[in-house]
Amino acid sequence: MLPWKTIISIDRESSKAVYLQIVNAIIREVSQGRLQPGQRLPGTRKMGELLGINRKTIIVAYEELMAQGWIEVASSRGTFIAEHLPLDQAKKLGPSATKIVRPIIDSVLPDHFPAVDLYQTPPPHRLSLNDGSPDVRLTPMNIVLKHYRSAINGYMGPKLLGYGAVEGQLKLREELARYLSETRGLNCQAEQILITRGSNMALFLSFYALLKKGDTVIVTAPNYRSANWGIEAAQGTLVEVGVDEQGICVEEVKRVCEEQSIRAMYLTPHHHYPTTVTLSAERRMQLLQLSEEHDFLIFEDDYDYAFRYDSAPILPLASVDTSGRTLYIGSLSKMLAPAIRVGYLVAPAPVIQQLSQIRRIIDRQGDPPLEYALAQFIKEGELQRHLKKVVKVFEERRDSFCALLSTHLAPFIDFTKPEGGMSVWAKFKYPVDTQKLVTACLQHGLYLNVAHEFLPKYQGLRLGFASLNISEQEEIVAVLAKVFPDL
Amino acid sequence: MLPWKTIISIDRESSKAVYLQIVNAIIREVSQGRLQPGQRLPGTRKMGELLGINRKTIIVAYEELMAQGWIEVASSRGTFIAEHLPLDQAKKLGPSATKIVRPIIDSVLPDHFPAVDLYQTPPPHRLSLNDGSPDVRLTPMNIVLKHYRSAINGYMGPKLLGYGAVEGQLKLREELARYLSETRGLNCQAEQILITRGSNMALFLSFYALLKKGDTVIVTAPNYRSANWGIEAAQGTLVEVGVDEQGICVEEVKRVCEEQSIRAMYLTPHHHYPTTVTLSAERRMQLLQLSEEHDFLIFEDDYDYAFRYDSAPILPLASVDTSGRTLYIGSLSKMLAPAIRVGYLVAPAPVIQQLSQIRRIIDRQGDPPLEYALAQFIKEGELQRHLKKVVKVFEERRDSFCALLSTHLAPFIDFTKPEGGMSVWAKFKYPVDTQKLVTACLQHGLYLNVAHEFLPKYQGLRLGFASLNISEQEEIVAVLAKVFPDL
Numbered sequence: 001m002l003p004w005k006t007i008i009s010i011d012r013e014s015s016k017a018v019y020l021q022i023v024n025a026i027i028r029e030v031s032q033g034r035l036q037p038g039q040r041l042p043g044t045r046k047m048g049e050l051l052g053i054n055r056k057t058i059i060v061a062y063e064e065l066m067a068q069g070w071i072e073v074a075s076s077r078g079t080f081i082a083e084h085l086p087l088d089q090a091k092k093l094g095p096s097a098t099k100i101v102r103p104i105i106d107s108v109l110p111d112h113f114p115a116v117d118l119y120q121t122p123p124p125h126r127l128s129l130n131d132g133s134p135d136v137r138l139t140p141m142n143i144v145l146k147h148y149r150s151a152i153n154g155y156m157g158p159k160l161l162g163y164g165a166v167e168g169q170l171k172l173r174e175e176l177a178r179y180l181s182e183t184r185g186l187n188c189q190a191e192q193i194l195i196t197r198g199s200n201m202a203l204f205l206s207f208y209a210l211l212k213k214g215d216t217v218i219v220t221a222p223n224y225r226s227a228n229w230g231i232e233a234a235q236g237t238l239v240e241v242g243v244d245e246q247g248i249c250v251e252e253v254k255r256v257c258e259e260q261s262i263r264a265m266y267l268t269p270h271h272h273y274p275t276t277v278t279l280s281a282e283r284r285m286q287l288l289q290l291s292e293e294h295d296f297l298i299f300e301d302d303y304d305y306a307f308r309y310d311s312a313p314i315l316p317l318a319s320v321d322t323s324g325r326t327l328y329i330g331s332l333s334k335m336l337a338p339a340i341r342v343g344y345l346v347a348p349a350p351v352i353q354q355l356s357q358i359r360r361i362i363d364r365q366g367d368p369p370l371e372y373a374l375a376q377f378i379k380e381g382e383l384q385r386h387l388k389k390v391v392k393v394f395e396e397r398r399d400s401f402c403a404l405l406s407t408h409l410a411p412f413i414d415f416t417k418p419e420g421g422m423s424v425w426a427k428f429k430y431p432v433d434t435q436k437l438v439t440a441c442l443q444h445g446l447y448l449n450v451a452h453e454f455l456p457k458y459q460g461l462r463l464g465f466a467s468l469n470i471s472e473q474e475e476i477v478a479v480l481a482k483v484f485p486d487l
Numbered sequence: 488m489l490p491w492k493t494i495i496s497i498d499r500e501s502s503k504a505v506y507l508q509i510v511n512a513i514i515r516e517v518s519q520g521r522l523q524p525g526q527r528l529p530g531t532r533k534m535g536e537l538l539g540i541n542r543k544t545i546i547v548a549y550e551e552l553m554a555q556g557w558i559e560v561a562s563s564r565g566t567f568i569a570e571h572l573p574l575d576q577a578k579k580l581g582p583s584a585t586k587i588v589r590p591i592i593d594s595v596l597p598d599h600f601p602a603v604d605l606y607q608t609p610p611p612h613r614l615s616l617n618d619g620s621p622d623v624r625l626t627p628m629n630i631v632l633k634h635y636r637s638a639i640n641g642y643m644g645p646k647l648l649g650y651g652a653v654e655g656q657l658k659l660r661e662e663l664a665r666y667l668s669e670t671r672g673l674n675c676q677a678e679q680i681l682i683t684r685g686s687n688m689a690l691f692l693s694f695y696a697l698l699k700k701g702d703t704v705i706v707t708a709p710n711y712r713s714a715n716w717g718i719e720a721a722q723g724t725l726v727e728v729g730v731d732e733q734g735i736c737v738e739e740v741k742r743v744c745e746e747q748s749i750r751a752m753y754l755t756p757h758h759h760y761p762t763t764v765t766l767s768a769e770r771r772m773q774l775l776q777l778s779e780e781h782d783f784l785i786f787e788d789d790y791d792y793a794f795r796y797d798s799a800p801i802l803p804l805a806s807v808d809t810s811g812r813t814l815y816i817g818s819l820s821k822m823l824a825p826a827i828r829v830g831y832l833v834a835p836a837p838v839i840q841q842l843s844q845i846r847r848i849i850d851r852q853g854d855p856p857l858e859y860a861l862a863q864f865i866k867e868g869e870l871q872r873h874l875k876k877v878v879k880v881f882e883e884r885r886d887s888f889c890a891l892l893s894t895h896l897a898p899f900i901d902f903t904k905p906e907g908g909m910s911v912w913a914k915f916k917y918p919v920d921t922q923k924l925v926t927a928c929l930q931h932g933l934y935l936n937v938a939h940e941f942l943p944k945y946q947g948l949r950l951g952f953a954s955l956n957i958s959e960q961e962e963i964v965a966v967l968a969k970v971f972p973d974l
Contacts, residue, residue, distance in 0.1 A: 015665045020672040027807060067799045068768035086772040105784060105811065105834070108696040108841045116844040118653050119852070136648035141639050145632070152628050161623035161824040166605050178502040185507040197684065197850035204849045209595040229848045281555035285573035297592065312547075312554050315507075320514060324592065337648040339855045347592070354595045357603040361716045362691045362849060363684035365606070368826045370854075 004042065004050045007034075018053060022061035027070060030081055039081040041071060114232040117453075126445035127476050131274070132304075132423030132464040136337040138390055143382055144336070147373035156372070164368040166356045168195020168344075172375035176344055179378055184305060185319040186328065191349040194356060195342060195366050199303055199331040202345035203227055205355045205362075206299050206327050207234040215263035218256060218296075220248050222454050224273040227266050227301065236263070243272055245416070247279030250286045257294040264297040269317060270305050271421035274451050274462040278419050281314050288317055291325045298326040303334050306387050307466070308420035309395040324348055332374060334422075335387060342366070342374055394422060394466045397473070401465035404477040412484040413461075422466035428459040432487045440486065444479040491529065491537045494521075505540060509548035514557060517568060526568040528558060601719040604940075613932035614963050618761070619791075619910030619951035623824040625877055630869055631823070634860035647855045653843045655682020655831075656858035662865040663831055671792060672806040673815060678836040681843060682829060682853050686790055686818040689832035690714055692842045692849075693786050693814050694721040702750035705743060705783075707735050709941050711760040714753050714788065723750070730759055732903070734766030737773045744781040751784040756804060757792050758908035761938050761949040765906050768801050775804055778812045785813040790821050793874050794953070795907035796882040811835055819861060821909075822874060829853065829861055881909060881953045884960070888952035891964040899971040900948075909953035915946040919974045927973065931966040 008025040010018055029035040041047065044062060048055035062079060065071040072082045122128065151160055167173065173190035180186040180193075196202040203226065211217065213235040219228060221240035228238055239262070241252045247269065256262065265287070269279035279287075291298050300317050318328035331343035345355065359365075377383055402417045402424060413426040434455045441448045451462040465473065495512040497505055516522040528534065531549060535542035549566060552558040559569045609615065638647055654660065660677035667673040667680075683689040690713070698704065700722040706715060708727035715725055726749070728739045734756065743749065752774070756766035766774075778785050787804050805815035818830035832842065846852075864870055888911060889904045900913040921942045928935045938949040952960065 016668045016672070016674055017670075020669070023802070024672060024674075024806075031809075064799050064802075068801055070768075086769040105697070105814075105838055108838055109844060110696070110699075113844070114848075116847050118840070118843055118847060119650060121652065121657075130649075133649060136645050139648065141648065142636075145636055145639075149629075149632055152632075158623050161626065161628065161826045162617075162620060163606060163825045165608065170608075181501075181503045182507070183504075185503065185511060187503060187511075200851040201849060209597070210592070212597075226848065226851070233845075233848050281557075282573040312551050314555055315510070315551075319511075322518075338650045339648045341850065341852070341854055351592055351595055353605070356605055357596060357600070358720075360603050360605060361601075361713065361720050362688060363828065364687040364713070365828070367828055367854070367857075 004047065005052075008051060010051060010053065019057050019061040019064065022051075022053075022058070023064050023068075026061075026065060027068075030070060030085065035081050037081050037083045037085055041079045041081070043078060112232070112235050114229045116229050122447045122449070123442060125442065125447035127472065127479065128447040128449060129476055130449045130464040130467060131451040131462040132421060133338060133467050134334060134336070134390065134422065135393070135467040135469075136339075138386075138393065139337045140382065140386055141337065144340075144370075144373055144377055147376040148369050151369045151372045151376070160368045160372055162368075164365050166360045166365050167352060168193070168366050169368055169371035169375060172342075172371040172378075175375045175378040179383070180330075180344075180346065184302075184313075185315045186346060187319070188346050189349075192346055192352060194345045194347070194352045194359070195371055196345055196359070197343065197363065197366065198333045198341045199301060199329050199343040200226060200230075201359070201362075202329040202331075202343050203230045203299070203301065204233075205345065205358055206329070207231050207236065209355055209358055210297060211236040211263060216260060218253060218262055218265040220267075220272060222274055222458050222460070223266070224268060224301070225453060227299075231266065243275055243277060245277060247272060247277050247283050248287070250283050250290070253287065253290060257290060257296070262294055262296040264299060265291070266299045266301065267317070268301045268303065270302050270308075270313065271418060273301075273303075274423075274454055274460060275425045276416075276418035276421050276423060276462075277425075278314065284314065284317050284320070288321055288323070288326075291321075292323045296325070299329065300326050301329045303329075303331060304421045305330065306335050307391060307394055307422055309391070309398060310419045313420070318346060327351075332383075335383065340370075340374075342371060390466075397465045397468065397470070398424075400470050401463070401468070401473050401477075404473055405463075408477050408481040409484060412487075423462045423464040426461050426463050428455075428461075428487075431459060437483070437487055440483040441479060444482060446476060446479045446483075491534065492539075495538060497538060497540065506544050506548040506551065509538075509540075509545070510551045510555075513548075513552060514555075517557060517572065522568050524568050524570045524572060528566045528568070530565060599719070599722050601716045603716050609934045609936070610929060612929065612934035614959065614966065615934040615936060616963055617936045617951040617954060618938040618949040619908060620825060620954050621821060621823070621877065621909065622880070622954040622956075623826075625873075625880065626824045627869065627873055628824065631827075631857075631860055631864055634863040635856050638856045638859045638863070643859070647859055649855075651852050651855040653847045653852050654839060655680070655853050656855055656862060659829075659858040659862035659865075662862045666865055666870070667815075667817075667831075667833065671789075671800075672802045673833060674806070675833050676836075679833055679839060681832045681834070681839045681846070682858060683832055683846070684830065684850065684853065685820050685828045686788060686816050686830040687713060687717075688846070688849075689816040689818075689830050690717045690786070690788065691720075692832065692845055693816070694718050694723065696842055696845055697784060697814075698723040698750060703747060705740060705749055705752040707754075707759060709761055709945050709947070710753070711755060711788070712940060714786075718753065730762055730764060732764060734759060734764050734770050735774070737770050737777070740774065740777060744777060744783070749781055749783040751786060752778070753786045753788065754804070755788045755790065757789050757795075757800065758905060760788075760790075761910075761941055761947065762912045763903075763905035763908050763910060763949075764912075765801065771801065771804050771807070775808055775810070775813075778808075779810045783812070786816065787813050788816045790816075790818060791908045792817065793822050794878060794881055794909055796878070796885060797906045800907070805833060814838075819870075822870065827857075827861075829858060877953075884952045884955065884957070885911075887957050888950070888955070888960050888964075891960055892950075895964050895968040896971060899974075910949045910951040913948050913950050915942075915948075915974075918946060924970070924974060927970040928966060931969060933963060933966045933970075 044058040048058045069086045173193040177188050177190045207230045211234040215236045216239050217231050217236045218239050220243045242249045318326040328346040415424050415426040438448050454460045531545040535545045556573045660680040664675050664677045694717045698721040702723045703726050704718050704723045705726050707730045729736045805813040815833040902911050902913040925935050941947045
């Protein structure tokens, strides 16, 4: 009698079912030659006793082994390791080699792939400061969910739960076309809109489709790093151009275009990421003119158009572009909540069709009931009501935050009150060590997630105020006021 | 006085706000030189009268034009087209060229991109037959939604509505690790699981990361076309191998491997798409052996493992692979509803980290509250309960459907009752014209969506039974019995 209890060691703490532990142990022993074809196995009752396990579990394990061809039952004589093993068959195909269990694939990224940071689970903290997110506590998620529930329980339900259009739910495309037309002068129809997974997928699709290896793309310095990553992943070459208080420096763009062939430009015109500067109307016209003259495309990422406080927003480049070179990108993630992964891309209808073909192989389609619910949310004016409310709240929060910064942090940082958006771009008056800053804040319970990748080169931090009520702002600025003098 | 009513023609039926129509009309006239710098505009009250529009709307339009630099107010003298136009500035930058408004970008797909079909909105119909989808009417979506609502209204709410882990919610990765371990012998931990948007994104990520231009990938003929598209989009080269009643022909695989270098193999082992054949345990071992000998990867797409009727399911290749060459792919879309776009990919932890970097630039992350809700759904045993129930229902539906096919369609088609899955692979006994078939069915109110792309080459249709109750099956087979004799 073999030492079955040793051969088949059962770990009752394991998350793996006991019968599978038995199955795997026997396959392992057979594969490694320690159990031989024809070897007799104890009966199920006996094996159960030997292992201290319910007989029924042994029966299930034996059935599985039999179904897989590892063991055979010879009528009344008992159960045996099969004469004609699955492994034997495999061995006949070529020389066998016993290898240790290890991951063969360990490097999977293409050589040109950028060094992309993943989201880090925040350390424990009492306060946190982001780089400009909406306050999800103000988002009427229960209204969205109400529409979601109505959608799936209504007559459309079975359809919405099945496969759907790659381009997104028609109803949402229609509502967005109307909304963008009414609020931003974007004279577009549903067929010019592709619903994406946040603006991120809109960027990915644009870069994937429109950039070839070595294509040059003008970006601002500093720039939204996700966009830079996307361009680099598509093997595009970044050409950096500076930003001043009117946005990207057009004269510099012009110079670059005269020196080399430019395929495209990536812009966050309506408040520049990370500096929050608004691109002036004049420069918008100049850039459009340049894009015609030098035949380059414009990826217009208008992620925070909705949040404007002092003056009317400036029309997007896409609204005045008469040459069809602008792709317009936005997202409900910023208007509602980052977890609502519904973005949009506006482009000529034939382009939308082709981008959809790419989207088809990436993730097939979006989330039809959620898209349907959001369409209803827009149709009933709830998006507009929500935005009207939060724009007012965010304006007050901007004012109070800027007042706090002026009062408590003036010796350390410079900043300009932003005309819109959800954050302040604060520049240290002296160089600061990033790690020291982050660690010091954390010691006071403050988790910093403020695009501090810009700190070494630009001495800037992007301080998001929109998600903080006034007392949170006071607490956070108090921590910064304690930490800054020691940096 | 200019004919302002003609120049600014207002379309009250338009979805574009009236003030924006005015703004755009004036910008257009200025851009095209019909309104000149210094030209005086009527006052707001006068312009309102001329256009028959509320004065307040004119004020808003003028404010917008002023903000954008198109018009100027000269104290009491009135409002004028600006001397220093945004457009003028642009013109100074280089030679101006008036172009017609047309989309410059019309072709965006890379040359190697496959001809991908988009989802077509079905024509009106009374009955429909798919290629193997679950019955969403049986899916307890209200339980999922209940968990969704609890998640966002609970203490985790604000966190779940913000940005989250690229790899997916840890709680769902943990629950899936346990579930896959218990049900499929996949001995994996949370860090070996990447939550994706359906299995589609898992495939896309695998191909994007692991295939270089010209890499050869063995696929079955016929094969799931989304997989072929993904491989082709990654510039991989398809090498087709036949399928018999035990699955992919291993001898043929072996021959191919001896003739050329193979990078990977794509399999749907656990019921082959589209033929529904189960890959035998013996062949699985042989393929693993070959993958070691010839050093190729295996993309194991086990999309319908959960649906098995006659015998125990066979363990996935990934469960017995000792060399770390298998990437295991599955989805909750097939277990619950196609609209639930939550899939998973199981691979060594370092691979998951690198695939996550790619995922980060595609769509940043999944849908945290939905993932959290699904984790709860699995944790409370609701997924297993649901599957137990529907496997029973689907088995009955398979039996009744096969009986109907035998009774009514035997003269026209051959089929083998599948051991699992959600469809029957039926082969016509004679060649059939696809368009004629589809049109004839539609004339009887039946919309066919049965992977008939295989019809010309393989004479096969993939008839999904799982979403049809018995009376629907009867109606549909009656239509087919009417249509088939005339083909």
